Amino acid sequence: MIIAGILGDLQVLLTDTGMWVNLLEFGILLYLAALGEVIAEKAGVLNLGVEGMMAVGAMTGYWAGIQTGSPWAAAVIAALAVAIFAMVHGVVSVVMGADQVVSGLALTILGLGLAAFLGTDLVSQPAGAKFANLSLGQLSEIPGVGPTLFSMDGMGWVALALGLITWFVLNRTRAGLNLRAVGESAATADAAGTPVVATRLVAVGIGGAFAGLAGAYLTLKVTPSWNESIVGGLGWIAVALVIFGAWRPGRVLIGALLFGGLIAVGPRFQTRRCNGDEITNCITTEINPIVVSMLPYALTIVVLVLLSIRSRNRPSLAPAAIGQAYRREER
């Protein structure tokens, strides 16, 4: 009986187009933020300020949407604003060499406060711009993927393109080689003539810009409104996602869709959601959504454990110099 019930619930969930649309939206959002964090961490800078950066991006994007009426202009403005905001972390932890954990946490607290303060008047205002779904003609009419994947908005395609570009730059260009070297061993990179501080600042800035895009996508698409608690922990999930995805753009994408799915299904267990009007198409199992919302973190811990018992002598997947400030050795 119970198994039949769960199977029935699964069927209801998997045939629920709304669930898939939500999954993609949260997946895109998490992917953008996590991709930025991958770039920063690959350069050896842990930035725990993602939550705060997303808040600033969400608020700025919402405001710019009202001002410009264009979601794209708003997203670019948010990205630039957060890239600049992220320089607080860059200057404090990279240039001045302060502890990255403390500085990153401070950035989160500062960002949440700043966004709440500057966005006070925005709470009551309606959205000025929204990302619209892109129709791909006949592709969008394919049952299943048509109304979901092939109907997603432009930012979804931008996120996928940024993922590919990030992979290519990191692994197939001199700039990426230098960036990864700075994150693995700053002293080695320095000795080879790579400017460590500048590389790290650029990485932090790009990470901030990506978090800004993620924040703007939240208020210009996912929940087109603004309030001070709108980010609600998504930034922390993005940080966990970087570990879950082992600092690789491809794996992070899979993780983003998985975590996005968890976020999408969470409320559906609680509300006895029905597909259509037929009473048979209802979810019967009730799970507290708080339990579901813990799952991304629980999965990340599982992955951490699995990573730690990898084959012998193998170096960790994490960039080796992460969290370490660099000062040129001069006695």
Place this chain on the structure above:
Amino acid sequence: MTAVELDGIWKRFPGVIANAGASLTVAPGSVHAVLGENGAGKTTLMNVLAGVYRPDEGTVRLDGVEQSFSKPADAIAAGVGMVYQEFRLIPTFTVTENVALGSAPAVLSKSSMEKQVGELAERFGLHTEPGREVWQLSMGERQRVEILKALWRNAQVLILDEPTAVLTPNEAAELGRITATMAAEGRSIIFISHKLDEVKTFCDEATVLRGGKTVASSLSVDDLDAGRMAELMVGEATAVSQRRVRTTVVGERVLDVDNIIVHDIHGRAVVNDVSLVVGRGEIVGIAGVAGNGQRPLADAIAGLRQASTGTVSVTHTDITGMDARTRNSHGLAYVPEDRIGVGLAPRMNAIDNAIMRNYRTLGDGPLIDFGQAESRAASLIERYNIKVGRVDQPLAGLSGGNLQRLLVGRELDDEPVVLIAAQPTRGLDVQGVKAIQDILVEQASDGVGILLISEDLEELFALSDRLLVMHEGAVVGEFDPDTATRQEVGAAMAGAHASEGSAH
């Protein structure tokens, strides 16, 4: 014509003058040894040449042209490459990525770059696999990657800082062939070393530094012998590494290690079924290339690490299940490989470090009698001639020799029956080495059984009564230092079977 000319180099650091007018002249197409004790200023001088330090005074000339390096990249661009003792490689990068870092094309083509690196390696006889990640390579292979890095940048001057320290004898011989190939192409190699035999084998000329000054420049190595070299380096004629004449008779067994197996966290046996005994008054040496199980073996005997199977006994008492402190109280003392961190706490003062082992006997209950503690520390400092500024200052500023005498003295304070000494003289200068070796011999003469783990074959041959060789966690050979040759022991260290080793 000179390839390298360092003239009147001064470099001062707070409280220390590292170079006081040092000079060095290297001819093109030669392998040039730079000799000197630790603290003689060799590394500082090389760092000036490599652009890491700017000299306070003096000139650097390459091919007669004066240079002013403000960063290592400047020196690299001018054709100077340096291979540091601690390799500057990125373990998760491939050989090719490490070699190309800093001078890679804007868009990387994996296959063509790997091909180029492979061709360069072949030209100089550097065996390597361009596509492998560096963490998978042996120390010798990693060193070849470092040399490749320099060649990739077309270094005309290559500085090797104690390059043979991490190599097996066979790998060292191969390095000699590589440097000869490079010299034959007209490049200059600067070879920093302590070891006379390799200087004589690999190098053409030698420059000796002492106290930051050049005391002999461009000597032909044919004119060097052990006595002359020691005289130049230390400033007085001291015999180096002569076989110690031992008068004590080896007595009953004091340390019994039976079939010890130690696993690492991945389940691999890093110590694989090792059995050994040490008798009263005996020094048993353990030779081996770093990382072949010496450290986990020492830690397992001392109780810092759990053995999976096997037993350890001190004077016939089974101490296998005991913790480190209980083992100490049964007469086991341990001078660990990491004298700072494991052996001593550098941010604590001399008194705290001196009583760290037996503070429980000082004072009542939870209280420590610091008057007693201070006199305990003072007696150690006097007996072992330890130079400390003040006993209540952190140890951090002390030299290696003083730190090691404090550590060894503390471990011997309770008159142990067995002493495990791991790399006790590594990194010390000639006088520091002699002081520690004298203490070990004196203790053996007093009846202490000593297990001496060392990577210095000279030291092992000089001090040991018996010599064991470890390879990949197992004892693969036992030698009598009076009759065995360096080649036999070296072959066993490299993994050849003992029978093959003796056939050479």
